[in-house]
Amino acid sequence: MDNRTDEGHRPQYPDSRSPRQTTDSYRPGDQQKQRSMDGDAGSDRPSAPVSKRERMQERHQRRKRGRTPPSVFSRRNRSRSPDGSTPRDDRERRRSRSPLAPRSPSPEAPRQRKRPGGGARQGLADRETLRRRQEERERAEQDDALRNSRDRGVTDVVRQHYNAVPERGREWRKTESKIKGLRSFNNWVKSTLIQKFSPDEEFAARFNDTKDWADDSMGPPPIDDKRLLVLDLGCGKGGDLGKWQLAPQTVDLYVGLDPANISIEQAQGRYDQMRSGRGQRGRRPPQPIFHAEFYPKDCFGEWLGDINIIQQVGIDANAGPGGSIMASRYGGGGFDVVTSMFAIHYAFESEEKTRQMLSNVAGCLKKGGRFIGVCPNSDVIAGQVSNFHKKRKEREAAKPAEPEGPEDGEVEEDERASWGNDIYRVQFPGATPEDGVFRPPFGWKYSYFMREAVEEVPEYVVPWEAFRALTEDYNLELQYRKPFLDIWEDEKNDRDLGPLSERMGVRDRATGALAMTEEEKEAVSFYHAFCFYKV
């Protein structure tokens, strides 16, 4: 692979890493079609021989004919349904449940004489069975449609919200914004994560070596030129492009995906500006920059293997549970780093989306690749929620008893956990667990507000331990997890990250203190950062 990235020169990525798509994957529609075929097919079969002699003859004929080759349908019959049973088992079960086909106690038992009208009743019963099956099918289709529209509903709300957030200039963010301290701090944390965890192991070892050499008059030894391939899930308006340009190990390719199409256009615009040097302070000549591509994409509801550049770099459809040992040993994607900043909480709407997100992450990462990101910290949410319930109970205990409580299933206004301050607010629309343990770990929706940035958008709790347990299914091993304010304590005196915090306006140069109000500090402490390693 040619690793040079000149202006206007597109790097070529190997085609050999194209994804291995499964061809025999289970599709719910198939089974339904199969069921209706099973249900209907029986009525067309020639009737079975009835007398003992006829049966013997038929058996003899069959022996002579040998085994009948399976038809297309019977081959399909061998496939298993998700509960592990074959459609044949299923048919047997349904047959034995059916009141319409009682078995004779033994083949020798005297045959019942047909009663007049029996055929008509049989026909009616068949029609009844068909009608019931049809109803079941329609109900399943309606449930699917409802679930899809509900999923789409939240994704659309989130997409519309981010599309509508105005793109304010750098100057405004640095001077006019009421949360400029918080903005700078969040950016510093993201830079810190990129600086610490984007280089691969070999590069990191050499890089640390060069740090030790930095004061030496000989200068540091050169570091090899292996470049990074980076995928950003939920890249927004491209706010992290500059941070990737400053990554210790040079970036060769950056792919930015986000369902908000207007944000994607803005990210592309920002990249074009960086590439041309327009809008840079001091009219410096354009700096060489990595190749980048941007696409609108729901990264948690959809598979990423249909994006050309992702296919070219490499995506493994077998990553995750059920993949073979060979696939986990030799498979894998082609990206060095997958990053997702302030976005994975949107996946926790359902287990299906969370698993889709992890399949995409693990499928795209090569072995030894890193998954880095930041998201709301469930320990903070659990603490706030249980504190909320404790206070509520104290209030209730102090109050005289009320004659009537809420109707079944209703949640009283003051039972809805909420907290925050002037710049951020978290509010749960329904009941929350008193102990703060979110079980099952998906679908715990809350509404989040952040001044100037997020207007009451639905988000979902990311219960950390459940998430970490799930990542193991995808060969992702936790390497680092830290709350935002602890990262500051750990890294503020680092020889690179300390001065960077001053340049970014995070630390007051005169006092050395964090340049944030108490309210901003409380708002940033809602988050933590993580790094997983693909093993």
Ligand SMILES: C[S@@+](CC[C@H](N)C(=O)[O-])C[C@H]1O[C@@H](n2cnc3c(N)ncnc32)[C@H](O)[C@@H]1O
């Ligand atoms: C708070 S913004 C963060 C943007 C950017 N990562 C940053 O740090 O500046 C959250 C982003 O997540 C994106 N997002 C929401 N749902 C997503 C999904 N299903 N797939 C990918 N991104 C999603 C939103 O469109 C939005 O751009």
